[in-house]
Amino acid sequence: MDPQPQAGKASLQRSRALPQPGEGPPPAPRLGAVGWVRQNLFSTWYNGVLTVVCVWLLYAAGTRVLAWVFATAQWTVVRVNLRLFLAGRYPQDQTWRIWAVVLFVAGLGVASWAAWNAARRHPAAAWFRRRLPLAWFLSFPVVVWLVRGGAGLPVVDTSLWSGLLLTLLLAVVGIVGSFPLGILLALGRRSSLPAVRALSILYIETVRGVPLITILFMAQVMFPVFMPEGVRPDRVLRAMAGLVLFTSAYMAENVRGGLQAVPRGQVEAAMALGLKSHLVVLLIVLPQALRAVIPAIVGQFISLFKDTSLVAIVGLSDLTGIARSILAQPQFLGRYAEVYLFVALVYWIFSYSMSLASRRLERQLGVGER
Amino acid sequence: MQRVASPPDGPIADKKPDEVPGRKPMIVAENVHKWFGGFHVLRGISLTVHLGEVVVIMGPSGSGKSTFIRTVNALEDYHRGRIVVDGIELTHDLKNIEAVRSEVGMVFQQFNLFPHLTALQNVTLAPVWVRRWPRKRAEQVAMELLERVGIPEQAHKYPGQLSGGQQQRVAIARALAMQPKMMLFDEPTSALDPEMIKEVLDVMRNLAASGMTMVVVSHEVGFAREVADRIVLMDSGVLVEEGTPTEFFQNPKEERTRRFLAQIL
Ligand SMILES: Nc1ncnc2c1ncn2[C@@H]1O[C@H](COP(=O)(O)OP(=O)(O)OP(=O)(O)O)[C@@H](O)[C@H]1O
């Protein structure tokens, strides 16, 4: 994939004595830069034509994009509204709470990373690493408290949650909620109790059969109809519930794939040791099943993250909702390209980070190594 | 270290007769039948294994050896007959099937180590979660066991980083960590390369010499000759012949046994 360093290594090795058998790295193919280009880009006449056409297209498109980004585009709309994009209508004088959340989560992230890497050497780090899931779990109510207020902080009504803040909150709640629910549904689908199995299948197949937008509408419109007079869970909460319910059905199918990948012998070996069945699931089956489907699960999270943009249609001001209201500002009418490019960039940064994190995690846990 | 063939010296009068070593029945199977759908796998198996005894089960592929050995720790159920393990009858409504299993160690042909745990964690898992030992003590015992099977230096490796022979020795240590009263081996060396078979058989030899009650499904003739107290031949779900190694190999009574021996010797 990345032949440049290889080519470099090859030319380095040329000047060295041949390595003795059984010592040193395997010899790299001996290709210079010119050789590499010839082999990979111009090996046949049609490959050569393809290369030339592609380079020309890249050049033509690239220069135009760059010219637009740096000359034509007027980024004032983003600069002026940056706070609106990120924190939405969250009260100005309470912005520090959002910074506190960012700092808190970043701090916990750095601490986790350090503990993960130092666990081999320091007992304290190992101790913390074992409690990482608990720490993250407990961090959740802290974040909610900081954003929502109460218990000493002024309450910020959820109708003021908007922008990237709302997008992230929806995504995090969706992920944190759908993950355990999905695992339970997956286990339910494989349960030996027929009623549990039937209910799980019914739920999963029903939810997977309808578009997310209908679930969000139902959560907003139908839900209040079923509730007694006066009980009106707020709109953000209802959207969160809709996202959790929707994603957990897909999560369940992902997890089920992982469960099926765990060989029967694993369960038998665990049972033969005298482990009770819930421990067999918890200690042996789930860890292996979840490891096997990390890519699928992270993919699900990423698509959930982007799907949160649908809440704009039911009247919440997430990042895309805010984008629309910014486009309605008289001085920025028609600045679609700038606004949506910026919004896309923000989505991409978060999605790609999740993707990177997942790959790291896979490597750490050695998926596919065995 | 000595086998328990003869009763120990000294007064044994105050012991109940079935507690005399070599006498106490650890596994009693009486006329056990089992069907897989319409297929009659076990057709009336009766076998008693006493404390400290090593019984080797031989027989052609598909004769039901694995199925039988798996009924002994209830990994398979059976439809007729009776199986009593260490005084506890295995029934459908047995409440604490786990309690029986934790007294019976099992070693599988395919090792079945837990790939997401290190060798040490594989061995400590059951003591910590079933016996509720403190982690420190479990790890200490596990290290002793890994030393006993000859691979203490591999304690922190994952199964995927070990050779087949090493994996199977970890699997034996894992079963021993529960301090079982008896051990079941289902073809423990058939998935191994020839040079690794010996290291596993050596561990099993030592285990037998320490007085462990063992039921071993195996076609290792040398091992059976040397270690077994009794050898049984199983064919098409019945026990065809049963005898000491000398009787079994030198002087088989049944024609079926002679044919089987002609194939493997
Ligand atoms: N779960 C099952 N369902 C249906 N049939 C089975 C099942 N397990 C085993 N059998 C069949 O039962 C018979 C006995 O199987 P078993 O594994 O006990 O034989 P074995 O003597 O251990 O053979 P091998 O030496 O090949 O291991 C075989 O014909 C096998 O196909």
Ligand SMILES: [Mg+2]
């Ligand atoms: Mg078998």
